[in-house]
Amino acid sequence: MADHQQLLPTLTCRCSNCVTERAVIFCIADGARLCLECDGAVHGASELAGLHSRAPLCDGCCAAPAALRYQFGAHWATLCTGCADGRGGASLVEVYTGCPAPAEVLRTLSVDAPSSSSQEDFDAWLADNLPQILQDVQFDCVIHCV
Numbered sequence: 001m002a003d004h005q006q007l008l009p010t011l012t013c014r015c016s017n018c019v020t021e022r023a024v025i026f027c028i029a030d031g032a033r034l035c036l037e038c039d040g041a042v043h044g045a046s047e048l049a050g051l052h053s054r055a056p057l058c059d060g061c062c063a064a065p066a067a068l069r070y071q072f073g074a075h076w077a078t079l080c081t082g083c084a085d086g087r088g089g090a091s092l093v094e095v096y097t098g099c100p101a102p103a104e105v106l107r108t109l110s111v112d113a114p115s116s117s118s119q120e121d122f123d124a125w126l127a128d129n130l131p132q133i134l135q136d137v138q139f140d141c142v143i144h145c146v
């Protein structure tokens with residue numbers, strides 16, 4: 001590994017497929033961290049790949065599928081059992097398969113997406129809010145990675 005990479009701790013949180021986006025999903029079958037876009041691309045590619053169980057990426061270590069979800073003030077964080085370390089007050093994280101709609105993935109990631117709007121409304125909402133959502137997710141990571 002090149003020296004300059006050690007100056008970028010967030011690299012450990014990057015998607016292992018495209019290596020540019022922040023990973024938010026962990027594929028248990030592949031042992032891979034994926035961003036939302038690569039999750040759709042990799043697991044939408046074949047019926048077999050669609051059977052892979054995926055979970056939100058652990059916000060603590062960015063190296064394991066999260067099993068538990070915690071609320072820290074206004075933010076949610078998902079942690080693997082190792083990072084949760086027996087902490088109470090968690091709810092269980094849902095694992096998913098197939099190619100869920102973006103709204104379902106966001107729900108898995110603890111993001112409140114509008115549920116009653118039409119597909120067009122949702123697409124517009126997503127375009128407006130995705131940068132902020134990804135920033136919030138990254139914020140959680142920054143808190144728990146240090």
Ligand SMILES: [Zn+2]
Nearest residue numbers: 015018035038
């Ligand atoms: Zn990616």
Ligand SMILES: [Zn+2]
Nearest residue numbers: 027029030052
């Ligand atoms: Zn997979």
Ligand SMILES: [Zn+2]
Nearest residue numbers: 058061080083
């Ligand atoms: Zn962890």
